[in-house]
Amino acid sequence: MSTPLIEAVGVRKQFPGVLALDGVNCRVNRGEVLAIVGENGAGKSTLMKVLAGVYQPDGGEVRLNGEPVKFPTPQAAMRAGVSLIHQELNLAENLSVLDNLFLGREPTVGGPLRLLDRRGTIAAGRRLLERVGLPPDDLSRTVGELAPGQKQLVEIARALGLDAKLLIMDEPTSSLTQKETDRLYAVIDDLKAGGVSVMYISHRLAEIKRCCDRAVVLRDGKNAGELTKAEITHDNLVRLMVGRDLKSFFPRTRPPVPADTPPLLELSGLTYRNGPPHTVSLAVRPGEVLGMAGLVGAGRTELSEAVFGLRPVTGGSITLEGKPLRIRRPGDAVRAGVLLVPEDRRAHGLVLEQSVGFNLSLPNLGRLSTGLLIRPRDEAKLHAEGIASLRVKTPSARQAVGLLSGGNQQKVVFGKWLARGPKVLILDEPTRGVDVGAKTEIYALIDDLAARGVAVWMITSDMEELLGVSDRVVVMHEGRLAGELARSQLNEEAVMRLATGAS
Numbered sequence: 001m002s003t004p005l006i007e008a009v010g011v012r013k014q015f016p017g018v019l020a021l022d023g024v025n026c027r028v029n030r031g032e033v034l035a036i037v038g039e040n041g042a043g044k045s046t047l048m049k050v051l052a053g054v055y056q057p058d059g060g061e062v063r064l065n066g067e068p069v070k071f072p073t074p075q076a077a078m079r080a081g082v083s084l085i086h087q088e089l090n091l092a093e094n095l096s097v098l099d100n101l102f103l104g105r106e107p108t109v110g111g112p113l114r115l116l117d118r119r120g121t122i123a124a125g126r127r128l129l130e131r132v133g134l135p136p137d138d139l140s141r142t143v144g145e146l147a148p149g150q151k152q153l154v155e156i157a158r159a160l161g162l163d164a165k166l167l168i169m170d171e172p173t174s175s176l177t178q179k180e181t182d183r184l185y186a187v188i189d190d191l192k193a194g195g196v197s198v199m200y201i202s203h204r205l206a207e208i209k210r211c212c213d214r215a216v217v218l219r220d221g222k223n224a225g226e227l228t229k230a231e232i233t234h235d236n237l238v239r240l241m242v243g244r245d246l247k248s249f250f251p252r253t254r255p256p257v258p259a260d261t262p263p264l265l266e267l268s269g270l271t272y273r274n275g276p277p278h279t280v281s282l283a284v285r286p287g288e289v290l291g292m293a294g295l296v297g298a299g300r301t302e303l304s305e306a307v308f309g310l311r312p313v314t315g316g317s318i319t320l321e322g323k324p325l326r327i328r329r330p331g332d333a334v335r336a337g338v339l340l341v342p343e344d345r346r347a348h349g350l351v352l353e354q355s356v357g358f359n360l361s362l363p364n365l366g367r368l369s370t371g372l373l374i375r376p377r378d379e380a381k382l383h384a385e386g387i388a389s390l391r392v393k394t395p396s397a398r399q400a401v402g403l404l405s406g407g408n409q410q411k412v413v414f415g416k417w418l419a420r421g422p423k424v425l426i427l428d429e430p431t432r433g434v435d436v437g438a439k440t441e442i443y444a445l446i447d448d449l450a451a452r453g454v455a456v457w458m459i460t461s462d463m464e465e466l467l468g469v470s471d472r473v474v475v476m477h478e479g480r481l482a483g484e485l486a487r488s489q490l491n492e493e494a495v496m497r498l499a500t501g502a503s
Helices: 044-051 074-079 097-101 118-132 136-140 148-161 178-193 205-211 234-242 300-307 330-336 345-349 356-368 376-389 406-418 436-451 463-469 492-499
Strands: 006-015 018-028 033-037 059-064 067-069 082-085 166-170 197-201 214-219 222-228 265-272 280-284 289-293 313-320 338-341 424-428 455-459 472-477 480-486
Touching: 006 044, 018 033, 018 044, 018 059, 018 222, 033 044, 033 205, 033 234, 044 082, 044 166, 044 197, 074 082, 082 148, 097 118, 097 136, 097 148, 118 136, 118 148, 148 178, 178 197, 178 205, 197 205, 205 234, 214 234, 222 234, 234 436, 265 300, 280 455, 280 480, 289 436, 289 463, 289 492, 300 338, 300 424, 300 455, 330 338, 338 406, 345 406, 356 376, 356 406, 376 406, 406 436, 436 455, 436 463, 463 492, 472 492, 480 492
Parallel strands: 033 197, 033 214, 082 166, 166 197, 289 455, 289 472, 338 424, 424 455
Antiparallel strands: 006 018, 006 059, 059 067, 214 222, 265 280, 265 313, 472 480
16 A cells, blocks of 8 residues: 555544544545545544644644654645645635735745746746636636635635645535536546545535545544445445434424414515515415525525514515514514524624623523623523533533534524524524534424424525425525425425526
């Protein structure tokens, strides 16, 4: 067997109260695409950061080309050819693509003044963009103008400019359209053909099957198993990730909601500021999960924001339990029991620097307070119940929520609203960036809420999730409702026909 490009041997990493990596072994061969798979909290990101010099291991060693190596900083790792591309891209949005490609290492020409070699920089930038399939004219564009997929390719081009031998990609397609994802696949194929290795972290199991040669599965900070390309299947990955067979990926304990059940929430001819010229009418019944599908830009998120008071309603009406409901701001929706779990939990659902307990308490201060004083015993009870009922993996309620895994952060977002006893729960991409194990827990929670009579409105781009969880589906196309499908009519082709305006 040839010497691996990079190898982790018995790597350990301890954080206060958490053993993140417990003797992990992993190797990446030259020109190989290796998937690193596991539930949130399994240790994937920690391992990547050890290999990229962000963290120093507390035990074991990292070997590069068979020789032990220590990367004291990410810059040292990059000089050795190891580049980490974070899920939250690390680009200067106000600068041009060219400036981002060479930021901090701008080529200069000789002489005492060390002048910037602008001509050489442009020529090198054009070669890098060509390698990742971006047009040379993009060099002068401001990064903030680019689509998410284009930004991802700029990150890859920047790493290639550092002569990267190994690219570590953390959830690279989490915010990409299918077209952008397909372009990324093609770039990865080209990199592999050119001898560049890729470590690929993703919760999207179909992606792993598509572009990875091998998969290493972590569970609870340890190696759970390894799969060859031929062995990479949904069932095999899930079995190793969660340590058990998933008998029911989409639990369904609730009975069907009769079609003549009066709606709990109803929108009639709704229009809103900066929205499309069309009106929108829909109804969500108590005890049902209404799925909402549509392509990127169809207007699903904007509609949910209008109902939650984030966008002023300019026409039509909203009724709740048969009574008119006027929502001018989010506080009106919250008091009425119409609650939103937003698409971007980090930007809009949580205060990342604050504790788990702070985030659980924030929308519930009224019920926890007497006058201006919070009742500590009641607050502690709310924290304990929220963490226990949702099985949030955290050392304590005092842990900063930004340090939790994505799935546990999402549970905290759910927890703060569940403490209020929602009537209508709007879920915008509820399992984005969440691992398989946490997904099953969220699906079970949705099923339980619907069984208790909550009206659940679920917006999702995950077709498997849409078909597996929904009782009924409405599809948006260019800001209008293109159609509705009963559960008996649900299939991928029917959804996509409506989403593309073909029906």
